[in-house]
Amino acid sequence: MSRIRIGVTGSGFMGRTHVDAASKLESTEIIAVAGGSRAEKLAADYEITCESDAASLIRRDDIDAIVIATPHYCHFEEALLAAAAGKHALIEKPLATSVEDCEKMAAAFAESGLILSVGYHQRFRNSNKRTGELIQSGAIGPVRCIQTSALFDAETMRSGSQFGGDWGWWRDPRSVAHLINSAPHTIDLCRWWMQTDLATISAHSGTFREQNPNENTTMALLSFTNGAMCSFWSSSVAPSPGFLGEDFRFRFMGDEGLIDLNPFGDLKVSHGGDWKTEYQQPTVGFDNANAAFQPARMQAYCDQMQAFVDSIQGQPGGEGTAADGRAGVQAVLAMLESSTSRRVVSLDR
Numbered sequence: 001m002s003r004i005r006i007g008v009t010g011s012g013f014m015g016r017t018h019v020d021a022a023s024k025l026e027s028t029e030i031i032a033v034a035g036g037s038r039a040e041k042l043a044a045d046y047e048i049t050c051e052s053d054a055a056s057l058i059r060r061d062d063i064d065a066i067v068i069a070t071p072h073y074c075h076f077e078e079a080l081l082a083a084a085a086g087k088h089a090l091i092e093k094p095l096a097t098s099v100e101d102c103e104k105m106a107a108a109f110a111e112s113g114l115i116l117s118v119g120y121h122q123r124f125r126n127s128n129k130r131t132g133e134l135i136q137s138g139a140i141g142p143v144r145c146i147q148t149s150a151l152f153d154a155e156t157m158r159s160g161s162q163f164g165g166d167w168g169w170w171r172d173p174r175s176v177a178h179l180i181n182s183a184p185h186t187i188d189l190c191r192w193w194m195q196t197d198l199a200t201i202s203a204h205s206g207t208f209r210e211q212n213p214n215e216n217t218t219m220a221l222l223s224f225t226n227g228a229m230c231s232f233w234s235s236s237v238a239p240s241p242g243f244l245g246e247d248f249r250f251r252f253m254g255d256e257g258l259i260d261l262n263p264f265g266d267l268k269v270s271h272g273g274d275w276k277t278e279y280q281q282p283t284v285g286f287d288n289a290n291a292a293f294q295p296a297r298m299q300a301y302c303d304q305m306q307a308f309v310d311s312i313q314g315q316p317g318g319e320g321t322a323a324d325g326r327a328g329v330q331a332v333l334a335m336l337e338s339s340t341s342r343r344v345v346s347l348d349r
Helices: 013-024 039-046 054-059 072-084 099-111 126-137 154-160 179-194 295-312 322-341
Strands: 004-009 028-034 049-051 065-068 088-092 116-119 143-151 198-206 217-224 229-235 249-254 258-261 266-270 275-280
Touching (some): 004 054, 004 295, 013 028, 013 088, 028 039, 049 054, 065 072, 072 099, 088 295, 099 116, 099 322, 126 258, 126 266, 126 275, 179 229
Parallel strands (some): 004 028, 028 049, 088 116, 143 229
Antiparallel strands (some): 198 217, 217 229, 258 266
């Protein structure tokens, strides 16, 4: 089959990540990039075209599919431009910033017979894939409880970053909340591992340690349609050095055993009283420019890009769908609504 020709909107860390992934695969050809202060350098580094804006890139006749890696509030407009131009799209999470926009995007792509995927690359991390296999095989029996955390210090990351760029979008009210950047991966993995949906959400949100109109810390209690319950703690202002291994962590209690998963470290399983290391994730470098684009981190993004290509070519891909993207956005907005209203929010599907 012919190679899928890719254009990327957004030239920040994730824009460069997707350009790099597309450049590594034999099934894709990276054509152009647009958007952001780093677009010209990114284009020069990969010897591709730098377009003046997203609309110009999307209109190109030599591009089959778009990867959207711009700030969250840009996703909706750029996605509709892609659908109108007959281009498939892979959109970095979150899919959009409202459930209504997610639904409009899904309808536009479906009506045009195009693929709309969401960037849930954690599905392709080997530690997470193995966790799904264990849960779905019944290795610890029915999952009853999940404890999750997503804790880091954004200020330390920004001040020490070698990637440059303007972090202003993080505090832009159009970005809704830190939560919409933090929670979708956690929500998607839990839904994907257990093959179930969320039922209810109760949450409390706040903003601490910085001047920011958006939420930066949330604690939530979730229930799933299969009866499982889950606690979720997210914060972008946990003082450095943070809690060891809690930047992304999952603990599962089943009827017959336990799973302790650090997707960037060890996957451990307890069955019958003893802990066993089931898998050790190679170090995923994302805190410096050299490590970030080595195979250990890029494996998941390359596999996700290939899955996107497979879907375009009519084969099962396994990447996040528009429905999966909607579920993540709906969950985040339900957490914020619950915090404001001080009530449990039931989710429709």
